[in-house]
Structure formats: structure tokens, C-alpha cells
Amino acid sequence: MNKVLLSGNEAIARGTYEAGALVACAYPGTPSTEILENMTRYKEVNSSWAPNEKVALEVGIGACFGGARALVSMKHVGVNVAADPLFTLTYTGVRGGLVLVTADDPELHSSQNEQDNRNFAKFAKMPMFEPADSQDALDYTKLAFEVSEQFDTPVFLRSTTRISHSKSVVTLGARPDHIPTPSLERNPAKLVMLPGNARKRHYDVEERILKLEEWGCSQSFNRVEKGKGEVGVITAGVSYQYVKEVLPDADVLKLGMIYPLPKQLIRDFAAKYTTLYVVEELDPFIEEQVLAMGIAVIGKAKIPICGELTPGRLAKELFGTELPDESATLKLPQRPPNMCPGCPHRGVFMELNRAKAFVAGDIGCYTLGFMPPLSAMDTCVCMGASIGNATGISKVLSEEDQRKVVAVIGDSTFLHTGINGLMDMVYNNSTATVIILDNRITAMTGRQENPASGYTLDNNPAFRVDLEQLCRAVGVKHVRSIDPYNIALTRKTLREEMARPEVSVIITTRPCVLVPRDNLERRPSLYVDHDACTGCKACLRLGCPAIAWDETSQKSNIDKIICVGCKVCQQTCGFNAFKEIEA
Amino acid sequence: MKTTNILIAGVGGQGILLASEVLSEVCLMAGLDVKKNEIHGMSQRGGSVVSHVRYGEKVYSSIIPEGEVDIIFSFELMETCRYLPLLRKNGRVVVNDWKIAPPSVALGKQSYPENLIATIAQQFPLTTVVDGLTLALETGNAKTVNSVLLGALSNILDFDHEMWLTALKKMVPEKLVDINLQAFAAGRGING
Structure with missing residues (x-):
């Protein structure tokens, strides 16, 4: 049995290996980081951290121009940094396949904004796949490399936090026996994007997207799942899973490739329903394109643009189902992240x-x-x-x-x-x-x-x-x-x-x-000498998790298990109350 | 087969992610579909950590639908209470009798809420309270609390004992396997 539990990120790394890639490059960023960390399991792939996302993509492009398959991964805002090479890479196209992973963060679990990078696919005129679980993540990574070479284009793979950081069951495959040997090959009309060359390539870019759109209509990654035939839903990515929970009887068009959209497939599907939903997180990316086709759908009229979806949130927006009352828990003291004990900052x-x-x-x-x-x-x-x-x-x-x-x-x-x-x-x-x-x-x-x-x-x-x-x-x-x-x-x-x-x-x-x-040097933990402590609370200004105020004694205490002995607190104390525990 | 939904809660650094890995591995061994979801990144910085594990014949969402949690498996008292509204009627709680002061309490600005066990048990009579640290210290290593708690959880889940042991052996660092098996046995021994 070759079934294992993998996170979306582990599955993308595995898919990169199984696709026969030779290079992987990234700058870390939540929720994308574990993709490259997991690449170190596969010694056949030259994997490295770059100083930033732009460099990472440029390294990937170089490898692909040499004829190798290359994976580049980053968080959503990283694509902003890498956008300069990206927008011309769609003009040059590829030699070896190039897949760019964008790991978006709806709900801003660990980010400064909530941008929807599906817009980059349309903006850069580049196909984008969106997995709905870890098996999809592995399969679509391999597929993306194939599409990249077949259509001479870089390909986006879009993940979100709930895909990257969720584990689900995956069937593993193998790496191909034969991988083409990279070589130097000059092709200035394709690789040197001076105006004269790029002007011609722009026509290729436009033609390619039309071909991809038509091709996508007959591919199994864009599939209809039959329900009871009364309600139709168009969805993709993690939203698909919530639709299956909340609308188990609906007919679902699950899109694996979300750009370009398979327009004819959507037309045929939409024609069957009087009630048609588009369920997607963040921007009305699919919805706006479907509306532009003259098809009436219910999307952001019900489903919020801000934040991520959950089964409960989706049910609330569609049917008004009440979410559990969490007001009582809001009064509990919060537990925000904090700098570690001994953090030099x-x-x-x-x-x-x-x-x-x-x-x-x-x-x-x-x-x-x-x-x-x-x-x-x-x-x-x-x-x-x-x-x-x-x-x-x-x-x-x-x-x-x-x-x-x-x-x-x-x-x-x-x-x-x-x-x-x-x-x-x-x-x-x-x-x-x-x-x-x-x-x-x-x-x-x-x-x-x-x-x-x-x-x-x-x-x-x-x-x-x-x-x-x-x-x-x-x-x-x-x-x-x-x-x-x-x-x-x-x-x-x-x-x-x-x-x-x-x-x-x-x-x-x-x-x-x-x-x-x-941190090889052993530093003894400290303790608070309560005879010396006056209860002035100066040390509490550090917010160190190892220091706690004791209501009973009205003095500070140190948790010796988590104290690492940095002695910063000792220097905030005017009364010499912080002392080393003798070894 | 109905999907079973377990929400694991606690504080960064308590070993929650390892416990959810072990549980998920057991589900996989039992031939079930399983999904596991958590928000990490902040886990080593003392923040609230929550992990969702769902298993059954076919699992779609990795996030447990709100109000459909079957079991809250919690490593810390106050963190348990944070998720009680998500627990279904007659749901179960397995909770470690342990308090960790959040920053506002450590700074003397708020008090740690009192009588939490009574509050939990009153709403959810099927509550098991585990003195995880005491049992872990009997094995000689305070860090085995998560295995003690897994032992207690194993009592109310329908998986073979052997599967738990195999999963623990697979997921725990080799040097610590014996001590974690002892801890697991101690947790499993607390009730029938």
C-alpha cells in the first residue's frame, strides 16, 4: 500500500520530485515554506533558498531555459516581488517546464494582506491550477509541469493556507527513469525580450491562452459531479470541500484549472440550472468571468469577499444557518503569540x-x-x-x-x-x-x-x-x-x-x-529573590513569557523551565532581585 | 459511517501537533479516510494552537463544521473553554488538568478564570479530567504528557490498542519511544 498522509506542501514537493524536476528554489513565507523544506528529502533535485522571491524565480527561469524542469514557490505577497520577471516569462515561454507555486493566505493567518493571487494568472496571462486537497496538490503539480511544456508557458499552482497546512491521504507515484539532459541552446527570438522579439511573442501569448481555454473543456480535472440536479455550483480549491459538506445534493462543476476558464464547459453546465452558485474565497474571480459570459450566477451577493470560508460560514451565507454563539468565550483572556523567552529582540x-x-x-x-x-x-x-x-x-x-x-x-x-x-x-x-x-x-x-x-x-x-x-x-x-x-x-x-x-x-x-x-553555551536559569523584590513591576515591561506576576506575594516569579538565562530581566531590576540558580 | 470530528486544543510547545499526527496515523492504519488541519507558525511562540482531525469513510472539509465537534481533546483548561461552543450536544471532553497563564494574566492585568473543570463538566457530563503531568512525571519525563493524554483518549475511540502503539513507535523519536509507551499506558489505565 502506497498511501500516506501528506500536507498540501509535502504533496507539492513530492509532485515536483515525481515530475522529474531538477531544480527547486524559493524564499520562505507562510504558508509556502514547507514545500522547499521537504524538497531536501529528494536529493535528485537541486533545491535552494534564494535571498528573495524575484531571485528565486529568476533562478528557476534560468534552469528552465537550460532545459530542466524547475519549481519555484512563495507566499502570495512574494509574487509581488517576483512579478517583474514573471510578466515577461509568459512572453518567452519555457524550455523545461516551470511551475510557480503561490500560497495564498485567506483570513491573514500570518500575512500583512489578503490579496487573491488568482488575479495574477489573468494579469500575466498564465494558466493556473488550484488543488482541493493533498492528492490534487501532488497530481496537479505533475500536471502543471506537463502543461508547461506542452503549451510552452510557465504555469501557476495556487494553494491556500488550508490546502498547504492540511493533511490528507495521498497515493504516491514514482519519478521517471529518463529525464532529459539539460544543455545550452540559443534561441534569441524566444529568450531575448527586446521590443522587436517581444512584440511577436505577445501574439503567441494571446493565442496560447485561447488554446488552453478550449483544451481545458475536455480535461478530467474540470469535472461535473452529479447530485440531484436542482442546484448547480461552480467552485474550485478548498471551497469545493465546503460545498460538498454544505450542499451535498448539488451538482458541482469542480474546476482544477481556474485560468483560463473552460467557457464552453461552463456554458453547458450553467444551462441546466435556474439556481447557479459560484462559491469561491476572496475576490469574485470566477464569478466576474462567468457574468461576463452573460450567465446569471449568485456569488459575492451572498458569499463574503473578506476572510476564509468554513462549512459553517458557507451554510450561514447560503441558508441563514446560525453559527454557534461564541460570545462567552470572547471574555476569556487571549493568548497572542509572543517573542520567545531569551529572544534577543x-x-x-x-x-x-x-x-x-x-x-x-x-x-x-x-x-x-x-x-x-x-x-x-x-x-x-x-x-x-x-x-x-x-x-x-x-x-x-x-x-x-x-x-x-x-x-x-x-x-x-x-x-x-x-x-x-x-x-x-x-x-x-x-x-x-x-x-x-x-x-x-x-x-x-x-x-x-x-x-x-x-x-x-x-x-x-x-x-x-x-x-x-x-x-x-x-x-x-x-x-x-x-x-x-x-x-x-x-x-x-x-x-x-x-x-x-x-x-x-x-x-x-x-x-x-x-x-x-x-546556543551551545549553557546558561543557568534565574529566579526572583522575594526578599529583594519590591514588587515594582519594572521587569514586567519586558513581556517575557518566563516572568509572571504573583498576586498572592505581589512579587514577580520566573518559570525556571522556560527561562533560558539571557539575564535581560536582571538588568531591568533596580533591586538585584534576579539571581542565578546555582548548577 | 458517520465522520468523527476531534478538535485538539492547547498552547504552543505542548506537543499538540505530534499528538494530532499520531491520531491521524492511527486513522490511516485503520483504513479510513482522514484529514487533519491546523494553523501553525505561531506554535512555538506560546499562542493558542488548535488542530482538527476528521475521519470516516469519506471526509471533505478538513475544518470541522461549527457545532459538529464530537470530542474536544485539550491540553490546557482555558483553551478547552475557548472551543466549547463548537462541541455538539452530548459531546465529550478529554482535558488535561493544567493551567498556563496567558500574557495578560502573567502581567497581572487579568485573572485566570476559576472553576473551569466544573463549568466544563456541567455543560458536558461526558468529561474526563486527566492529571497529565503527574502521570507523565511517573515515567520520569514531563514532556510525555501528550502520550499520557493520547492514552486517555484511546479509551473512548474504537481503534485497536496495537495500532496506537505502532503509530507512537513510528512518530516518536527513537530514544523516547519506551518512555512514551509507558506514558501512553498510564493514560490508558485511568478509566475503562
Whole structure:
């Protein structure tokens, strides 16, 4: 029996292997990250982390131009970063198949927006498949590679959080015995997109989409599932599963390829029903195209654009079925995510709060610096935005206010798209301060390697980018590396650099506490000496999960099991109450 | 065969994801269709963690339809209460007698709610309370709480004992297999 339980992401990795791909490349981003992490199981595929999504796609394109099949994966907002090569890749087409996974995040479980990347398929004129479970994810990945080569086009595979992170039963297949050997092959009319060449290719792009539309009408991935024949539903992806739960008797047109839509198939299906629904999360992507065909459907008139669907939400919108009353549970104390005990970012944010800095934030674990009691983040837009945002806001402020502006950015995010902003700061004489929070890992997505971590995806040692030298090389004169566990030094450095009317960079260098190789040193846990503790609550300003207020004694306590002995709390205490537990 | 819906709740770091993996593996071994869903990413940062496991002849949605949860299998008291509205009438609860203070309680800004066990048991008489930590400590390792709890859950599910043991052996790191089997047995021994 070859049946296993796989998440959507594991299934996409498996499908890539079974498709005979030779290259896989990505930048981590929830919910897409595990695709590349799982590629390391398949040594036949050269898999790597790129510094950002644009580079990842460009690497994939190069491999495909060499004749290899290549997978590139990213979260939805990553496609924004990779959009530049993408929109011309549809003109060049491919040599080896190229599949681009976009992992969307309806409900914003771990994202800054809820964009519907199905729109990219239409915008870039590129076919898109959308799996409804892990078996689909494996099958459609393989199919996407075939379609890519058959129609000479890159192909999108769109997942969502509930597909990527749900497990379901999958039947495994095998990798082909024969995989074509890549080679150099010059084909300028196809690969060199100067206006003269690209102008001709545009006609091919338009013709290809029409061919795909017609072809899709006769393929089994676009299929009708018969019910009782009274109600028709057009749906795709995870929404299909909710339709099967909530409308078990409906006739369902399940679309596997959601762009281009199989118009004739939709016309034939729609003709049979007086009540026809389109059930889809986020934008009315299918609905608008069906309406444009002159077919009346019920879609966003009932089903919300914002947030993800669930069986209960769908039933409520369609039939008015009440959802369970959760009002009682809303009174329970919330349990939001928090920086880990010993997180090297914690003290930095306490000091930013104390300095009343205006903090231009960025994307990473340190975005949690927004949460109380640290409460030291004033903007957060996208990867790398902190530095440009700080530059821009400084331009319009008084000299006094300019000194309050600080950009904070992690090592991985800085290399992703932050470095460009820093060049601009120097080039155009910005006065803001930049803090690079260097924890030597891409932490928020679950600790992935990056060019400044010193290791590759498959855990081989790599050159570690010297962030200090890099900042100096783009012209920053004042670069200081400090240990963020040293609170007095952090405070002093921050004050000095904020006051400086020139660009300066502070690099806080402390590895993430969750990376074992960087935390070999044993540090004893601390305890609170209740004879010394006055109950002043200064330590609570850290919001450390290991420190708790004890109502009975009116003093602080430390949970020694989760304390990692960073001693930051010790430095916040004016009464020497934090002491080491002797080993 | 009706689909069975189990909602697993707790706090990041408690081993919820491993427990849901083991349960799903048992369902697969029993030849059933199974789907498992969870939101991770925040799980190591002390946030609420919830995992849905559904099994039966054919499972569509990986999210349990609201109000159709058959069993809440919970690692922490307050997290249990967060999901009680999703439990069906006469649903069951298997709950670890353990409190973890959320940030607002740790900071002295809110109090941890009182009498939670009584509240749960009053609404849902089919509630099993497990002193997971005490039983885990008897095996010598506090981190086996999730296996203790799985043992307690196994009592009310219709799967062969052997399947649980096979799944545990497969999913738990080799060095920790024996101690987790002991913990599982301790949990399974608490009621009939």
C-alpha cells in the first residue's frame, strides 16, 4: 500500500520530485515554506533558498531555459516581488517546464494582506491550477509541469493556507527513469525580450491562452459531479470541500484549472440550472468571468469577499444557518503569540519604547515588538519597507522629529529587499537610524537559512554575508555592532545614533535562541529573590513569557523551565532581585 | 459511517501537533479516510494552537463544521473553554488538568478564570479530567504528557490498542519511544 498522509506542501514537493524536476528554489513565507523544506528529502533535485522571491524565480527561469524542469514557490505577497520577471516569462515561454507555486493566505493567518493571487494568472496571462486537497496538490503539480511544456508557458499552482497546512491521504507515484539532459541552446527570438522579439511573442501569448481555454473543456480535472440536479455550483480549491459538506445534493462543476476558464464547459453546465452558485474565497474571480459570459450566477451577493470560508460560514451565507454563539468565550483572556523567552529582540524593543522612537517596522518575529507591553512599532507594510519608510518620513519632518525615526529590520529581510533602501539612504542623505536585528536565521517562518546565516537549505556551510562590511560598502560611515543582551550598551548606542544627524546602522548580533547550533553555551536559569523584590513591576515591561506576576506575594516569579538565562530581566531590576540558580 | 470530528486544543510547545499526527496515523492504519488541519507558525511562540482531525469513510472539509465537534481533546483548561461552543450536544471532553497563564494574566492585568473543570463538566457530563503531568512525571519525563493524554483518549475511540502503539513507535523519536509507551499506558489505565 502506497498511501500516506501528506500536507498540501509535502504533496507539492513530492509532485515536483515525481515530475522529474531538477531544480527547486524559493524564499520562505507562510504558508509556502514547507514545500522547499521537504524538497531536501529528494536529493535528485537541486533545491535552494534564494535571498528573495524575484531571485528565486529568476533562478528557476534560468534552469528552465537550460532545459530542466524547475519549481519555484512563495507566499502570495512574494509574487509581488517576483512579478517583474514573471510578466515577461509568459512572453518567452519555457524550455523545461516551470511551475510557480503561490500560497495564498485567506483570513491573514500570518500575512500583512489578503490579496487573491488568482488575479495574477489573468494579469500575466498564465494558466493556473488550484488543488482541493493533498492528492490534487501532488497530481496537479505533475500536471502543471506537463502543461508547461506542452503549451510552452510557465504555469501557476495556487494553494491556500488550508490546502498547504492540511493533511490528507495521498497515493504516491514514482519519478521517471529518463529525464532529459539539460544543455545550452540559443534561441534569441524566444529568450531575448527586446521590443522587436517581444512584440511577436505577445501574439503567441494571446493565442496560447485561447488554446488552453478550449483544451481545458475536455480535461478530467474540470469535472461535473452529479447530485440531484436542482442546484448547480461552480467552485474550485478548498471551497469545493465546503460545498460538498454544505450542499451535498448539488451538482458541482469542480474546476482544477481556474485560468483560463473552460467557457464552453461552463456554458453547458450553467444551462441546466435556474439556481447557479459560484462559491469561491476572496475576490469574485470566477464569478466576474462567468457574468461576463452573460450567465446569471449568485456569488459575492451572498458569499463574503473578506476572510476564509468554513462549512459553517458557507451554510450561514447560503441558508441563514446560525453559527454557534461564541460570545462567552470572547471574555476569556487571549493568548497572542509572543517573542520567545531569551529572544534577543526583546530588550531592543523595550529600549525603543523607552526612547519614544518612531519605529518603522518590517516583517519578521520582531513585528511582535508591536504587542504590549513592548509596544514599539509604528509602521509595518511589506518586506524591506522599514528603511524606505524611515527615509520618506524623515524627509518631511522637523529636525527634532527626524531624530526619533528608527527603522528595524531582520537579517534575512535586510538581504531580501532592505539593502536597496539603505543605498538610497546614503545616496540621498537620510538622517534616520537603522537597526539590523541580526539573529542569524530567518526566524518567523520557522528558522530557515539565508545568506547571512552561514548555511544552505541542505545544511551545508556557506559564506556568511558580513552585514557590517556590506553597510560600510554602500557608504554608511557609522556602523556599530552590539550585543542586545547588554541593555546599558543597547540604550547608550541607541541614544547616540538616534541623535546623530546622519545615516547610521546598529547591528544587534545575537542568534535566535531556537537555533541549537548557535546556543551551545549553557546558561543557568534565574529566579526572583522575594526578599529583594519590591514588587515594582519594572521587569514586567519586558513581556517575557518566563516572568509572571504573583498576586498572592505581589512579587514577580520566573518559570525556571522556560527561562533560558539571557539575564535581560536582571538588568531591568533596580533591586538585584534576579539571581542565578546555582548548577 | 458517520465522520468523527476531534478538535485538539492547547498552547504552543505542548506537543499538540505530534499528538494530532499520531491520531491521524492511527486513522490511516485503520483504513479510513482522514484529514487533519491546523494553523501553525505561531506554535512555538506560546499562542493558542488548535488542530482538527476528521475521519470516516469519506471526509471533505478538513475544518470541522461549527457545532459538529464530537470530542474536544485539550491540553490546557482555558483553551478547552475557548472551543466549547463548537462541541455538539452530548459531546465529550478529554482535558488535561493544567493551567498556563496567558500574557495578560502573567502581567497581572487579568485573572485566570476559576472553576473551569466544573463549568466544563456541567455543560458536558461526558468529561474526563486527566492529571497529565503527574502521570507523565511517573515515567520520569514531563514532556510525555501528550502520550499520557493520547492514552486517555484511546479509551473512548474504537481503534485497536496495537495500532496506537505502532503509530507512537513510528512518530516518536527513537530514544523516547519506551518512555512514551509507558506514558501512553498510564493514560490508558485511568478509566475503562
